[in-house]
Amino acid sequence: MESVxxxxxGFGTVGSGLAAILEENGDWIERRIGRxxxxxxxxxxxxxxxxxxxxxxxxxxxxxxxxxxxxxxIDIVVECMGGLETAYDLIRTALEAGKHVVxxxxxxxxxxxxxxxxxxxxxxxxxxxxxxxxxxIPIVETLKSSLAGDRVLEMLGILxxxxxxxxxxxxxxxxxFGTALALAQDLGYAExxxxxxxxxxxxxxxxxxxxxxxxxxxYPLDRLPIQGITSVTPLDIQFAREFxxxxxxxxxxxxxxxxxxxxxxxxxxxxTYLLARVGGNYNAVRVVGNAVGPVMLHGQGAGDKPxxxxxxxxILDIAKHMNRPGCEEAYRPDNTGFxxxxxxxxDILPPEEARSKYYFRFTVADRPGVMAAIAKxxxxxxxxxAQAVQKTDEDSEGVPVVFISHxxxxxxxxxxIEPSTPWTSRFCLASASEFFKVST
Amino acid sequence: MESVxxxxxGFGTVGSGLAAILEENGDWIERRIGRxxxxxxxxxxxxxxxxxxxxxxxxxxxxxxxxxxxxxxIDIVVECMGGLETAYDLIRTALEAGKHVVxxxxxxxxxxxxxxxxxxxxxxxxxxxxxxxxxxIPIVETLKSSLAGDRVLEMLGILxxxxxxxxxxxxxxxxxFGTALALAQDLGYAExxxxxxxxxxxxxxxxxxxxxxxxxxxYPLDRLPIQGITSVTPLDIQFAREFxxxxxxxxxxxxxxxxxxxxxxxxxxxxTYLLARVGGNYNAVRVVGNAVGPVMLHGQGAGDKPxxxxxxxxILDIAKHMNRPGCEEAYRPDNTGFxxxxxxxxDILPPEEARSKYYFRFTVADRPGVMAAIAKxxxxxxxxxAQAVQKTDEDSEGVPVVFISHxxxxxxxxxxIEPSTPWTSRFCLASASEFFKVST
Numbered sequence: 058m059e060s061v062x063x064x065x066x067g068f069g070t071v072g073s074g075l076a077a078i079l080e081e082n083g084d085w086i087e088r089r090i091g092r093x094x095x096x097x098x099x100x101x102x103x104x105x106x107x108x109x110x111x112x113x114x115x116x117x118x119x120x121x122x123x124x125x126x127x128x129x130x131i132d133i134v135v136e137c138m139g140g141l142e143t144a145y146d147l148i149r150t151a152l153e154a155g156k157h158v159v160x161x162x163x164x165x166x167x168x169x170x171x172x173x174x175x176x177x178x179x180x181x182x183x184x185x186x187x188x189x190x191x192x193x194i195p196i197v198e199t200l201k202s203s204l205a206g207d208r209v210l211e212m213l214g215i216l217x218x219x220x221x222x223x224x225x226x227x228x229x230x231x232x233x234f235g236t237a238l239a240l241a242q243d244l245g246y247a248e249x250x251x252x253x254x255x256x257x258x259x260x261x262x263x264x265x266x267x268x269x270x271x272x273x274x275x276y277p278l279d280r281l282p283i284q285g286i287t288s289v290t291p292l293d294i295q296f297a298r299e300f301x302x303x304x305x306x307x308x309x310x311x312x313x314x315x316x317x318x319x320x321x322x323x324x325x326x327x328x329t330y331l332l333a334r335v336g337g338n339y340n341a342v343r344v345v346g347n348a349v350g351p352v353m354l355h356g357q358g359a360g361d362k363p364x365x366x367x368x369x370x371x372i373l374d375i376a377k378h379m380n381r382p383g384c385e386e387a388y389r390p391d392n393t394g395f396x397x398x399x400x401x402x403x404d405i406l407p408p409e410e411a412r413s414k415y416y417f418r419f420t421v422a423d424r425p426g427v428m429a430a431i432a433k434x435x436x437x438x439x440x441x442x443a444q445a446v447q448k449t450d451e452d453s454e455g456v457p458v459v460f461i462s463h464x465x466x467x468x469x470x471x472x473x474i475e476p477s478t479p480w481t482s483r484f485c486l487a488s489a490s491e492f493f494k495v496s497t
Numbered sequence: 498m499e500s501v502x503x504x505x506x507g508f509g510t511v512g513s514g515l516a517a518i519l520e521e522n523g524d525w526i527e528r529r530i531g532r533x534x535x536x537x538x539x540x541x542x543x544x545x546x547x548x549x550x551x552x553x554x555x556x557x558x559x560x561x562x563x564x565x566x567x568x569x570x571i572d573i574v575v576e577c578m579g580g581l582e583t584a585y586d587l588i589r590t591a592l593e594a595g596k597h598v599v600x601x602x603x604x605x606x607x608x609x610x611x612x613x614x615x616x617x618x619x620x621x622x623x624x625x626x627x628x629x630x631x632x633x634i635p636i637v638e639t640l641k642s643s644l645a646g647d648r649v650l651e652m653l654g655i656l657x658x659x660x661x662x663x664x665x666x667x668x669x670x671x672x673x674f675g676t677a678l679a680l681a682q683d684l685g686y687a688e689x690x691x692x693x694x695x696x697x698x699x700x701x702x703x704x705x706x707x708x709x710x711x712x713x714x715x716y717p718l719d720r721l722p723i724q725g726i727t728s729v730t731p732l733d734i735q736f737a738r739e740f741x742x743x744x745x746x747x748x749x750x751x752x753x754x755x756x757x758x759x760x761x762x763x764x765x766x767x768x769t770y771l772l773a774r775v776g777g778n779y780n781a782v783r784v785v786g787n788a789v790g791p792v793m794l795h796g797q798g799a800g801d802k803p804x805x806x807x808x809x810x811x812i813l814d815i816a817k818h819m820n821r822p823g824c825e826e827a828y829r830p831d832n833t834g835f836x837x838x839x840x841x842x843x844d845i846l847p848p849e850e851a852r853s854k855y856y857f858r859f860t861v862a863d864r865p866g867v868m869a870a871i872a873k874x875x876x877x878x879x880x881x882x883a884q885a886v887q888k889t890d891e892d893s894e895g896v897p898v899v900f901i902s903h904x905x906x907x908x909x910x911x912x913x914i915e916p917s918t919p920w921t922s923r924f925c926l927a928s929a930s931e932f933f934k935v936s937t
Contacts, residue, residue: 089834089835090836195639202635202814203627203810204635205813348518348809350800354792357789362788370645396530
């Protein structure tokens with residue numbers, strides 16, 4: 058039977074990872090699907106750049122993107138170049154030209170997924186994206202197929218390996234944020250501009266993509282509350298540990314009486330959770346379904362071969378089901394997990410109304426009445442204190458005071474720590490007040 | 498569009514769990530696949546038995562199994578009664594009658610899977626079995642689809658919730674095996690006859706099923722080395738903890754230079770592994786692929802709704818892809834993950850040749866030279882000692898001596914602890930020598 062022909066846009070980390078796997082596991086893949094997979098064309102920016110992986114003499118390297126969509130031999134276009142405009146145009150054109158598309162582009166899917174899924178539906182083609190979230194972890198397939206009959210109640214994810222690596226180093230080695238970030242950059246885990254990773258944007262993109270699969274609604278990226286990890290200090294990590302928690306950058310989403318509460322925040326995760334033990338640059342997702350209960354998936358969230366493996370899973374799924382002559386309309390790929398219907402916009406629980414336990418740390422003057430004044434202000438804002446610690450530190454200008462609250466409303470929390478609140482102006486010193494969510 | 502009609506064989510834990518989910522999530526499921534799911538017929542042994550879940554007036558309850566295979570309206574037969582002969586006959590007849598089949602029956606699949614897959618292939622029908630392994634954890638789909646392009650190097654699984662519950666109770670509460678088993682029976686986690694769970698047979702059935710998906714070969718159940726947990730003592734668990742391990746009943750399989758080494762054994766799992774933290778009646782599977790690296794899945798391995806959720810995943814997968822009029826041959830379900838080809842028999846690494854680290858515990862007389870004699874005998878059998886502990890216990894007839902070896906050949910280990918070995922007859926007292934594998 059004829060081989061399945063791929064056209065790759067981009068031959069960087071993901072593209073060359075895919076090529077390396079095809080080379081290594083080619084016979085195995087043929088056994089799986091009864092056909093060969095072949096990279097027919099790879100579009101690159103610089104034809105003269107040295108490449109670590111060579112897909113073989115039958116692969117054409119070109120700078121001409123239109124080859125991917127005009128070559129009738131290409132069955133599946135694999136978009137692994139990233140970015141927004143060019144990738145959008147390619148995917149749209151490919152779908153309209155009757156190609157299936159596999160992409161790892163979470164940013165694009167988060168920003169313009171609904172438009173692209175709508176185009177894919179009209180074309181009757183697959184737009185698959187396992188590699189867009191959590192690298193090699195099969196979370197897209199799990200939400201789309203394996204938990205399809207479950208109503209997802211809650212989803213928690215560690216979706217950015219760079220941020221998790223930085224927090225892990227801070228936890229195990231007591232490093233401060235800047236040192237851990239520099240180390241991550243040295244090791245190639247963080248990019249020169251790490252904004253997307255450390256400010257939570259990358260995690261937010263993935264949360265958008267996964268929320269659609271889990272809840273069947275679109276939660277627009279620009280309405281998602283996002284807090285990064287730049288303000289997490291070694292002191293926070295140490296206090297969290299004393300209370301029995303680890304600090305993680307979490308994507309969280311849950312269904313609250315039909316409305317979706319979601320966001321990206323540094324959070325204290327109970328050490329009894331497996332999620333708290335996810336170390337280094339690993340990713341993990343914990344999904345709670347109303348039938349299946351809690352399910353957790355753990356694996357490598359990035360890297361050439363793990364991500365290439367996820368791209369390949371999508372390719373194989375399409376290749377297995379691709380139409381055969383005489384049955385053109387038989388295969389209707391399910392891209393969204395909801396028969397490709399346009400998803401309604403989420404009924405969003407306004408982030409300021411969301412309820413959570415919170416961790417608070419204040420740096421205060423070491424004098425009588427401080428704890429009492431803060432506690433009173435918290436009470437005035439309906440924040441009930443579950444745990445509190447104050448420590449004396451003779452070397453420092455102020456002492457840290459830490460509270461963990463019972464479930465409180467986000468608005469009350471932000472109101473309470475507003476600089477204009479009397480006790481903050483009275484007792485807070487140089488360092489900003491920090492507050493993180495606490496998972497339960 | 499017309500509803501998808503199910504015929505259920507059995508309405509026990511799994512069947513009623515499925516019915517409960519269909520009732521609770523019916524609208525959601527219809528949104529997912531664009532059609533209703535309907536239990537048309539349920540075959541039960543006793544029509545007068547009270548049922549906790551009522552699937553509604555349109556469901557016919559009957560004792561006549563032939564209704565499932567002769568009713569042309571039934572699209573999918575769901576076998577959730579267990580057992581071997583009757584279940585085999587039903588599945589064969591259903592496939593031959595052109596029905597898709599979903600089953601949770603790991604014992605049957607382990608014993609006679611290859612025959613049934615062959616029949617399904619000839620009929621062009623789906624024989625799906627997500628629920629047969631690890632309850633709600635989507636490990637079948639993950640191996641069959643998400644990791645399809647990976648060569649699996651190794652697979653470790655905690656696949657029996659009853660055994661894991663007993664070991665967890667022994668670990669956290671210091672119970673002995675018998676007490677923990679009785680507790681598990683009281684709580685309904687263990688059956689009146691717990692043989693399959695505690696002797697490792699149930700785990701072995703699941704390992705057979707998963708090995709096919711992971712390695713594309715059939716490892717016959719009767720050649721699989723199986724060791725249960727009845728000989729694990731609180732002392733073993735305590736020693737394991739001191740060495741940095743937890744004792745778990747593991748299904749393990751790996752590819753060793755093209756040959757498959759597999760088995761079911763109690764094993765010491767390093768506490769740094771997430772797998773070591775799988776508590777209570779949970780299940781988990783850790784798969785290492787040559788591209789994706791290590792991936793771990795964790796969730797509830799049993800129970801009405803978790804297992805029902807897995808059955809439902811299979812039903813939805815079939816329902817999404819089922820042929821439409823005019824395109825009868827378009828959907829060719831992939832049951833084995835290898836285009837339904839008959840799988841070759843595994844090239845088996847003889848279990849006695851398998852290499853592993855081992856944990857040994859001996860109860861010996863407290864007199865000079867004991868440790869030296871045992872160590873010498875181990876050296877004579879090419880077993881190199883990595884760690885050793887001997888403790889004095891004045892109250893007891895003998896003292897425990899524990900060794901952890903470097904990688905050793907299974908045959909050397911069994912030869913070494915044979916009762917005829919001089920030092921065992923000399924020093925061993927009443928209790929048997931125990932040895933477990935040590936995972937790395």
